Amino acid sequence: MTNAIGLAGLVPVLVFLLAALGLALMVRRKSRAASTGGFVKEYFIGDRALGGFVLAMTTIATYGSVSSFVGGPGQAWNIGFGWVYMATVQVVTLFLLYGIMGKKMALVSRKLGSVTVIDVIRERYQSNALAVAAAFILVLFFAATMVAQFVGGAKLFEAVTGYSYVTGLFLFGAAVIIFTAVGGFRGVAVTDALCGIAMLVGIAVLAGGIFSAGGGYENVMNTIQANRPELLEPFAGGAMPLTLYFTQWLLVGVLTFCLPQSVVRCMGYKDTKSLHKAMIWGTVIIGAMMIGITALGTLSAGVLTDDLAAYGGSVDNIIPIAIAQTLPPWLAGIAIVGPIAASISTVSSLLIASSSAIVKDLWLHRAEEKGVEVKDAHVSRFSQIATFGIGVIVFVLAVTPPDVIWKINMFAFGGLETAFCWVFVGALFWKRANKTGAIASMVGGTLTYCLTMAIGFKLFGLHQIVIGITVALVLMVVGSYLGKPGDKKMLQVFFPEK
Amino acid sequence: MASSKDGLTYRQKMLQANKEAKATVVSLVLCIAVWAAAGFGLSGLDVKVFGTPVWIIGGTVGTWLFAVAVAVFLAKRVFADFDLDDDEEEGADRD
Numbered sequence: 001m002t003n004a005i006g007l008a009g010l011v012p013v014l015v016f017l018l019a020a021l022g023l024a025l026m027v028r029r030k031s032r033a034a035s036t037g038g039f040v041k042e043y044f045i046g047d048r049a050l051g052g053f054v055l056a057m058t059t060i061a062t063y064g065s066v067s068s069f070v071g072g073p074g075q076a077w078n079i080g081f082g083w084v085y086m087a088t089v090q091v092v093t094l095f096l097l098y099g100i101m102g103k104k105m106a107l108v109s110r111k112l113g114s115v116t117v118i119d120v121i122r123e124r125y126q127s128n129a130l131a132v133a134a135a136f137i138l139v140l141f142f143a144a145t146m147v148a149q150f151v152g153g154a155k156l157f158e159a160v161t162g163y164s165y166v167t168g169l170f171l172f173g174a175a176v177i178i179f180t181a182v183g184g185f186r187g188v189a190v191t192d193a194l195c196g197i198a199m200l201v202g203i204a205v206l207a208g209g210i211f212s213a214g215g216g217y218e219n220v221m222n223t224i225q226a227n228r229p230e231l232l233e234p235f236a237g238g239a240m241p242l243t244l245y246f247t248q249w250l251l252v253g254v255l256t257f258c259l260p261q262s263v264v265r266c267m268g269y270k271d272t273k274s275l276h277k278a279m280i281w282g283t284v285i286i287g288a289m290m291i292g293i294t295a296l297g298t299l300s301a302g303v304l305t306d307d308l309a310a311y312g313g314s315v316d317n318i319i320p321i322a323i324a325q326t327l328p329p330w331l332a333g334i335a336i337v338g339p340i341a342a343s344i345s346t347v348s349s350l351l352i353a354s355s356s357a358i359v360k361d362l363w364l365h366r367a368e369e370k371g372v373e374v375k376d377a378h379v380s381r382f383s384q385i386a387t388f389g390i391g392v393i394v395f396v397l398a399v400t401p402p403d404v405i406w407k408i409n410m411f412a413f414g415g416l417e418t419a420f421c422w423v424f425v426g427a428l429f430w431k432r433a434n435k436t437g438a439i440a441s442m443v444g445g446t447l448t449y450c451l452t453m454a455i456g457f458k459l460f461g462l463h464q465i466v467i468g469i470t471v472a473l474v475l476m477v478v479g480s481y482l483g484k485p486g487d488k489k490m491l492q493v494f495f496p497e498k
Numbered sequence: 499m500a501s502s503k504d505g506l507t508y509r510q511k512m513l514q515a516n517k518e519a520k521a522t523v524v525s526l527v528l529c530i531a532v533w534a535a536a537g538f539g540l541s542g543l544d545v546k547v548f549g550t551p552v553w554i555i556g557g558t559v560g561t562w563l564f565a566v567a568v569a570v571f572l573a574k575r576v577f578a579d580f581d582l583d584d585d586e587e588e589g590a591d592r593d
Contacts, residue, residue: 085537085557091565092529095572099522103515106582107508221549232551234541254526272580276573283569287562295558429519496509 008329009161009336016198016337017175020191020344024183027190039376040364043383044356045115046186048106050269052277058192059094059265059278060286061345063256064199065145066152067409068290069339073297074315078308080231080298082240087294089253094282096257097266102275104428105266111493114267116353117260117420118361124427124494126487127435131365133443135357137419138260141412142350143394148408150398153343159320160336169398176344177391180351181384185268188348195345196285202338203292206319209326209335210296213303220302227305231298247463251410255417255469258424261349293338296322347394355387411453418445418468422476431495436483437476445472506580514578521576525568529561536560 037047050058068087076083105120114120118138122131150173157168180188214220230237256262269275300322304311311317323335359382367374422441426433449468452458459467506514537557545552 081551081554081558085554088533088537088558088561091562092526095565095569096522096526099525099572099577100519103518103577103582104512107511107515107584110582111508111584218549225549232554234538234553234557249530271582272578276577276579279573279577280566280569283566287565291558291562429516494512496512 005160005324005329005332006162009157009333010163012330012333012337013157013161013171013340016341017172020194021175021179023194024179024187024191027187028183031184031186039380039383040360041115042186043184043380044352044360045264045268046184046189048110048268048270049186050189050265050274052269052274053281054189054193055265055269055274056094056278056282056285057196058189058345058349059097059262060282060289061192061196061199061342062261062265062349063093063259063346064196064286064289064342065346065409066149066156066339066343069199069202069293069342070152070156070316070319071409072294073300074318076294076297077301077304077318078315079239080228080233080236080301081295082234082236084291084294084298085234086240086245086248087252087290088287089249090256090290091283091287092253093256094286095279096254097262098275098279098282100257101263101266101424101428102269102279103272105263106269106275108428108493109267116356116360117264117267117424118357120267121423121427121438122361122365123490124486125423125433125435125438126490127439128365130423130435130439130442131361133439134419134423135361137415137442137446138357139354139390141415141419142261142354143390143397144408145412146347146350146354146394147397147401148412149343149347150394151401153340154398155316156320156336156339159317160324160332166399169395172340172344173391173395173398176347177351177388177395180348180391181387184383185352185356188352189265189268191348192345195341196289198341199289199293199338199345200285202335202341203289203296205327205331205335206296206323206338207292207299209331210299210303210322213326214299217299220299223302223305224298228301231301241461243461247465250469251413251417251463251465255421255465256413258421259413259416260420261353261416263420263424264353300326351387351391351394354390355383358390359383359386414453414463414465414468415446415449417465418449418472421469422472426476426480428494430480431491432485433476433480434483434486437478437480440479441472441476444475445469448472506578508584511580511584514580518572518577521572525572529565529568532564533557533561536564 031042041047072087109120112123118131118134121134150169153172154165154169158165179191211217211220214223224231297318300318303326304322311321323332327335419442423438426438445468448471449464452464452467537553540556541553543552547555
């Protein structure tokens with residue numbers, strides 16, 4: 001890259017990473033002193049103490065990834081405002097999550113003393129096989145997403161600063177692994193809030209760059225109108241078919257309420273006031289962020305007016321080039337903190353959730369079943385080692401990434417939604433849902449989704465999420481009617497109304 | 499009598515949560531309708547504001563503002579405040 005900004009790009013990233021590390025350490029010291037519920041509850045769910053602002057920010061930062069900051073806006077440069085219109089569907093995600101899952105997950109997990117979503121699923125369906133399947137699917141898809149996040153962040157770092165890919169990866173890879181292992185869920189949530197702010201700042205700075213380079217907003221729009229008028233049409237001259245709008249509504253809109261990394265946040269907040277506050281502010285912020293950054297992708301077409309070939313032939317280069325070309329080096333350095341924050345805030349949340357699946361849902365549960373008592377000090381050491389270990393594995397995978405890495409993010413979203421959607425909905429809202437239905441839905445749905453993805457089979461040209469989610473629903477219903485009804489006493493916790 | 503300090507039993511809280519979930523689903527449907535009407539619905543108009551076709555404003559910022567209004571309405575009018583911790587004993591929830 002010719003416009004690499006070198007040291008000026010490195011310093012803001014370093015300052016940001018050190019701030020995140022410091023914050024995580026501080027949170028850990030404070031929470032150790034105040035903790036009442038034992039190590040597991042503190043480390044994996046932060047003693048259920050998140051306030052409204054942190055709850056909103058951690059949900060958004062986990063959900064908003066480096067793809068939202070680089071891949072999506074790059075597509076928006078190519079396709080136009082139709083892509084921004086499509087990204088807008090994400091404004092419903094926060095109130096959906098909190099409105100559907102928020103209160104019930106909070107009530108049920110407190111009643112059962114659960115600290116992970118798999119805990120809740122295991123208890124509701126009284127099935128270890130289901131819990132093991134859920135842990136396996138969760139860790140697999142999370143690991144794939146984490147690799148994609150690392151790769152995306154490091155590529156961007158390389159493109160903008162001119163330092164090598166591995167340098168970037170090592171810098172923020174090491175930072176995120178350490179602060180997650182040390183800080184636990186609460187550390188992740190608080191650093192997520194910091195990341196969310198950095199993401200908003202990055203958007204604002206880049207907006208300033210694009211508008212000043214393009215001679216103001218209206219001029220930018222007029223340039224686009226003159227050069228590529230199809231960018232101003234909702235169907236983008238055929239590049240944005242209605243079917244794509246439909247499947248994106250499912251993938252990044254409606255079905256996101258059952259992503260396990262989001263649902264676990266419904267078990268970690270303090271009180272109903274925090275949830276209500278997070279719902280309002282979360283909706284404000286996610287709209288500003290997702291519409292803002294995607295629109296900047298399209299608007300950069302008013303500044304980057306050449307063919308795609310001139311920008312290295314990949315839409316993923318658009319945002320890095322826009323940052324490097326429209327901003328003076330020191331501001332460009334601040335702007336790239338945004339996408340890097342998006343990357344590490346997603347990784348940290350998935351890392352702590354993967355670690356909780358392995359430590360709490362597999363290891364500690366087995367020990368409990370065998371009647372072995374594990375000391376808190378052991379759990380503490382092993383949990384941090386597990387978090388660190390998973391992080392290192394993901395890091396190593398990201399050093400020599402597979403080519404298809406950019407597609408993995410959406411693939412994993414769809415896979416997790418297929419696996420967990422009906423299992424969660426059944427758990428909380430359908431009394432008849434039972435073990436047979438849940439296992440069939442999770443395993444059958446996920447296999448169908450992965451298989452149709454692998455062979456490229458589509459129905460009516462729609463993304464495979466449609467097949468996955470439908471098969472999972474049918475299996476849940478059929479399985480639940482064929483199998484025996486669930487345990488009466490346990491159902492009392494979930495359905496006290498009848 | 500087995501209720502927590504705000505007067506709701508565990509059972510009542512779970513019922514309230516069901517109500518809130520239903521209102522949320524209705525809100526989603528409204529948001530989808532507004533999104534379609536303010537975006538696709540306005541795309542035939544040849545009106546521009548600051549060089550921006552009006553369907554872009556309606557479909558993105560318009561939908562967002564509507565979603566914020568929905569979130570405020572839900573949080574202030576539909577959703578109830580109660581204690582999430584549940585002190586009542588097993589089997590004591592009758593009313």
